[in-house]
Amino acid sequence: DIQLTQSPSSLSASVGDRVTITCRASQGTSNYLAWYQQKPGKVPKLLIYAASILQSGVPSRFSGSGSATDFTLTISSLQPEDVATYYCQKYNNAPFTFGPGTKVDIK
Amino acid sequence: EVQLLESGGGLVQPGGSPRVSCAASGFTFSSYAMTWVRQAPGKGLEWVSVISASGDKTYYADSVKGRFTISRDNSKNTVYLQMNSLRAEDTAVYYCAKDKSDCSGGSCYSLDYWGQGTLVTVSS
Numbered sequence: 001d002i003q004l005t006q007s008p009s010s011l012s013a014s015v016g017d018r019v020t021i022t023c024r025a026s027q028g029t030s031n032y033l034a035w036y037q038q039k040p041g042k043v044p045k046l047l048i049y050a051a052s053i054l055q056s057g058v059p060s061r062f063s064g065s066g067s068a069t070d071f072t073l074t075i076s077s078l079q080p081e082d083v084a085t086y087y088c089q090k091y092n093n094a095p096f097t098f099g100p101g102t103k104v105d106i107k
Numbered sequence: 108e109v110q111l112l113e114s115g116g117g118l119v120q121p122g123g124s125p126r127v128s129c130a131a132s133g134f135t136f137s138s139y140a141m142t143w144v145r146q147a148p149g150k151g152l153e154w155v156s157v158i159s160a161s162g163d164k165t166y167y168a169d170s171v172k173g174r175f176t177i178s179r180d181n182s183k184n185t186v187y188l189q190m191n192s193l194r195a196e197d198t199a200v201y202y203c204a205k206d207k208s209d210c211s212g213g214s215c216y217s218l219d220y221w222g223q224g225t226l227v228t229v230s231s
Contacts, residue, residue: 001169034217036152043224044144044152049207049217087152091215094166096142098152 002027004088004099012107019075021102023088028068032092035064035073038101039084047086048073080106109133109220111203116225124191127225129203130184134220137161137181140210142218143188145199153199158186160209171197193229200224 003026013019023033031051036044046055048064051071061076075082083106088099115127129141143155156167156177165177176189186203202224208216 032214032216036218038152043202043221044204044218045221046217046219049219055219085151089152089154089217091217093213094157095168096154096157096166096215098144098154101151 001095002029002090002097004090004097006086006088006099006102008102009100010103010105012105013078014107015078015080017078019078019082019104021073021086021104023066023071023073023099025069025071025090029090029092031067032090033064033066033071034089034091035062036087036089036098037082037084038087044087075104078104078106109205111205111220111222113201113203113222113225116201116227118228118230119193120231121194121229123193123229124189125193125227126187126189127201127227128188129186129222131186131203131205132184134205136184138209140206140208140215141177141179141186142204142206142215143177143186144202144204144218144221145197146202146224147196147199150199155201156188157206157210157215159211161211164210164213190227193227195229198227198229200226 035048038044085101142157179186204218205220
C-alpha cells in the first residue's frame with residue numbers, strides 16, 4: 001500500500017508569512033491527491049483536490065502543487081483563522097490513505 | 108444544501124456489533140460514492156471504507172477488513188457501517204463523507220462534504 005508522509009509535523013509562523021507543507025507518497029499517485037483543513041473541534045474541510053484545484057469557496061491564499069510522489073500545500077499569507085491541522089489524502093486507488101497531518105499555529 | 112447526519116454511536120462493549128448510519132440530503136445520493144473516516148481522540152484522520160454510488164464496489168482499510176461492512180440504501184439516501192468484533196482501538200468519531208465522484212472505476216475524487224460525526228466508544 002502507498003504510504004503518505006507529511007512535513008513538518010507542526011509549524012509556528014507569523015501572520016502574513018508564507019507557509020508550505022509537503023506531502024510525500026511512497027509510490028506515485030498521479031495527481032489523485034487532496035488537502036483538508038481541520039480546525040480545532042471542527043469537521044474536516046476540503047481545500048484542494050486533484051493536487052492543485054481549489055475547492056469552491058476556499059480562499060485564494062491556499063494553493064496546491066505537485067504530482068506523482070511530491071505535493072505541496074501553500075498558504076501565501078497566513079491568517080489567524082488558518083490555525084488548524086492539515087491533512088493530505090491519496091485517492092487513486094484503495095486504501096485511500098490520509099497523511100499524518102501538519103499542525104499549524106500562529107507565532 | 109448538502110447535509111449528512113450520522114447516528115448510532117455510543118458506548119459499546121468490546122466484541123460488540125453496532126451499526127452506524129448516515130442520512131444524506133441535498134444532493135442526488137445515488138450518483139456519489141460515500142466514505143467513512145474515523146478519528147480516534149486526539150489523533151489524525153483514518154480512512155475506513157468507501158462504497159461506490161451503485162453499491163457494487165466496496166473497499167476497506169486493513170485495520171477493519173473482515174470486521175466492518177459498508178452498505179447503502181439508495182432508496183433511503185442512507186449509508187451504513189456495520190461494525191463487528193469491536194476493540195478498544197476502534198474508539199473514535201466516525202464521520203461519513205460524500206465523494207466528488209461515483210468511484211465506479213476504483214478511483215475516487217476527494218471528499219467534499221462531511222457529517223458532524225458520531226462517537227463510538229468501546230469500553231467495558
